[in-house]
Amino acid sequence: MKFTYKIVVLLLLSTLFSYAQKPIIITISNPLKIDREFETIEVSKSALGLKSSDVLEKFGVREVGTTTFLIAQCVDENGDGITDLLLFQPKIKASASKKYELLVNNDAKTDEPVTYCYSRFVPERTDDYAWENNKVAFRTYGPVAQKMTEDKVKGGTLTSGIDAWLKRVEYPILNKWYEKYTTGTGTYHKDTGEGLDNFHVGDSRGIGGIAIKVDTTYYYSKNFTTWKTITTGPIRTSFVLTYADWDAAGNKITEVKRISLDYGSFLSKFEITVSGTTRLSAGITLHNNDGKTEGNSKQGWIDYWQPIDDSELGTGIVFPKKTMVSFEKYMNPKKELCNLYALLKVKDNKVVYYTGFGWKKQGEFTTKEAWENYLTNYASKINNPLIVKIK
CATH class of the missing domain: 2.60.40.1180 (Golgi alpha-mannosidase II)
Structure with missing residues (x-):
């Protein structure tokens, strides 16, 4: 032996x-x-x-x-x-x-590096799924929040739009903000130095939610039904959200979102697996329609620069080349249905895009031009990736 x-x-x-x-x-x-x-x-x-x-x-x-x-x-x-x-x-x-x-x-050090890229299901706040890195934070909503709304129970949320949490610190804040909410010791709707959630989603697409246009009407799913966390860590968090089949003017649509967010990026990567359509649209809310929309079909991005409370906010979506067909500023008598949409090709039942925001108070984008320069460079990078050779 x-x-x-x-x-x-x-x-x-x-x-x-x-x-x-x-x-x-x-x-x-x-x-x-x-x-x-x-x-x-x-x-x-x-x-x-x-x-x-x-x-x-x-x-x-x-x-x-x-x-x-x-x-x-x-x-x-x-x-x-x-x-x-x-x-x-x-x-x-x-x-x-x-x-x-x-x-x-x-x-190798025994101490683990800080998990800057983090996501989790949040049952203590109904059933959000939230994610963040050192620059930005997001969330979206689950089936319990949907049922509460449908049953007219206070506190529900019915939307597949993507919410933004405007953080302005490098360290993680999701658990801290949710704890303030659930314990009643504070609120994430007020900025105490770390940022806040003052970004209203409602029925809008928020930042990067999808829709399908038939004739003059946009159709979209309800809240996600299931979730699966793949990874969290110092470099990336990623997870999968699935949705109940939904109807777009008689067309049965299936939808699965794989979302990831890497360290240092202001944009989450959305990988959408969809059936029942050859085109879909990704949108960003226009809120009060008091900002400026822009789109660049050649470079592959759309954006909206808007006032928000006592600051300004840039939202945007970036697409790989030959993905975006066109874009439109869609207006509707109902404010929450007004979105800036990009029409995208579905290839082999998949669409990939990158979506996020830059908040003026965070400090890195103080002008519309600075934000759009970031989107331009981001598009250039995803279309010309770093070349990796292994020997």
Whole structure:
């Protein structure tokens, strides 16, 4: 038994030594003439040449020639209990490239990095699903809130629109704000220095909700019916929301949203799986229609810059190339039905877009021009992704 144990230990040490001596090289190149950061590289275990039995958490990524490991996150994409995707965020100068090495990280710190990218189901506030990173926060609403509204019970919410929480601090606030609400020790509708929720959704699309237009009418789903959290961590949070089948002028529509939010980004990524249509629209609410709408079909974005209380807010949606067909400012006698819509192609039952906001009080976007410059650069980056080569 002792002899067998020694063989196993020696084989394990030999494997780890082999990894340490022969790091996997990841070369990342930037094809654009702008500096890149806060973009997530994701590499699968198979792409890295690792065996299915290898434990991804034992590996780290660092720039070649340095001794400091980057913050990384391992993700179990298929829910089998084994992580199969590695995430990290490099900084790459314009038209430049860098080499990184993947190797066993024997010096990994015992303290976990702060989970800036976080999401969860919130049963204590009816049944919200909320998510945030270090820049922005969002939420949407579940079946209990829908039933309360349909039963005319006070406190319900009936909408598949996306709400925005205007935070202006880097640290996480979701749990703190919900605790104030549920304990009665405060309210997230008043800014005490961290931000607030003063963004009304109602029947609107909020920031990035979808709809389908038939003739002159927009149709959309009700609240989500089920949820599943995929990951939270220092780099990304992601989750899946499913919706009951809904009707668009006689067309049966199925809808599943996979939403993710990465560290440093003001935009959530929406991956919509839909059947029953070849076109759908993504919208942003016009609220009081006292702001300025803009759209750029060539670059692939729409936005709305509006006054909000004693500040200003930019909302927007960015699309991969050849996704947006057109956009329109849709007006209706009912204020909450007024949205800026982008008409999108559905390809293989899927649509992908990125949606979010920039609040003037947060500090990074103090003008409409600054916000639109961010959207322009964001579109350029998703259409010209960082090039990853693994050796």
